[in-house]
Amino acid sequence: MAKLGSATAVAKGGSTKVKVIGGLIAAVIVIIALFNIFNFADTDANRIGLHYGGGVIEDKKFKSVIPPGSTNKLIGPGDTVYTYPVDQRSYIIGGDGADTDAADEVTVVSKDNVRLGVRVQVYFTLNRDEAVLKSFHERIGLKTDAYEDDGWDQMLQSYFRPQIDRALAAVAADYGWAELYNNESKKAAFQSAAAKEFTRLLPAAVGGDYFCGPSYNGTNDCGELSFTIQKPTPLDKGIIDGLEAKQRAELAKATQEQKNQQVNVELQSVKAQVAMLGAQGYLLKTAIESGKIQFMVIPQNGNVSIPVPTPATTTQQPGN
Template structure:
């Protein structure tokens, strides 16, 4: 009997261990199932200012373009292993020589003027990314993948690699048509320089990147692409002594103009004096001048009128019965 009892206890214990093993096995299977489901049902999101390019990346399919994921999408179902590359849809900038995002620090573009003066130029370019499906897809495959432009750091590297050389070339090409003083001190010439440089940059950029990947700042995705906004600040000679010389010259010219104006005024007054002398005679002119200056006072006496004119007198008063004392 003792042996039978021990055998029953052993069987009971074995049965309890099997239940625990089944529970653990069920948990493992559930975890595996969840992992499989998460790989089968892959989801993607895009920010409100980002557009996504959906590319396949599964085991049984090629890594090729699948679809556009609009800005602001949430829990967009994509395939297992697929990838979404997000690019900006809002206005962007590339600034040389200023503070802010997408900036080339405090750098300046150096150009040489018509009269061989080296000038520093600060530039601002404002634009948006062309979001036409085929154009955006081409940009990603030709430029984006190579520079990681779908990431912030890669985007800035892309601008530095493709924008900066074309800006340098555009400014250098047109700066030789103007003297340094025209670019520094003549608004009409500076405006013409900016227009010419913008046109040259607009021509060079698509050829460098391989397509019309960039539009103007007013582009929304549903209107015409438009031209990039290209502005420059006042070109400034790198040699500050040139500016000091120009300012000294301007001060001298201003002083000369002021003196010439004074001389002209004196000549006008002299001509007036000559005319009055001719009319009044020398004595008459002197009398007129004395009267006008207040040195001679006169009164108009009405005819047959009684006029009392006070005559100043000098009175000396002495005390009665007082004699002057002799001086010793």
């Protein structure tokens, strides 16, 4: 009987351990389930979120916009939040830094068939209007993964670059290369026309007004993108050398013409003086002005004392 009692006690102890382990497993399962039921999302201060459903009993449809700087936003199990930048962004061709195509420049052909390299800077922000932002995500963002940093850069390369190329190529054909290289007013007109053309082409290419000006903050007017260009430069550097040589020659010619005009003025002055004084009188006047002849004006019947230098005397020493 004593042995049977001992065996019963052991059985009860083992049963207790099993219950404890089972309880722990059940608690873990409940915690996992709760985490799946109560899903949370955060957004950085410079990013806006698009909340899409993704549960097993609902479609993957748009639910809401999560404002920038949100913390622990409760979303459903399996839901997804896609975030996009809302601060000022740039796309720069021929520069350094983020969102740039640093090793490149746009090539255009001028009216006089000279190939020019153009560096471009575009500054903008993403349109935060809910309907517009949702359209951008579903038409562009999902296709290019623009909600990721690499995808964003690829999106700019795919949609911005071709329209910039087209805009500059269309406008450059109206200007001679020297106008764009040397004339600031012509360059400004070229930039303005190119910006207008790019602003027209971009929405048509992407399918909507997804991008606003750099000063847009979500509550003011969308505004136009900032589009600037640097001096268009001929790809053939010999053209620049030729222009500089021509400019040097023109400068030397202008300088010589100025000198010739000065000499001609002086010659006319000499002729006038010779006509008035006679040749001998002019020569005398010139000699006096140059200091080669000195004279004194002596009043009539006046007494003039002219100091005569006294020769220096030599003092003899005693004994000499």
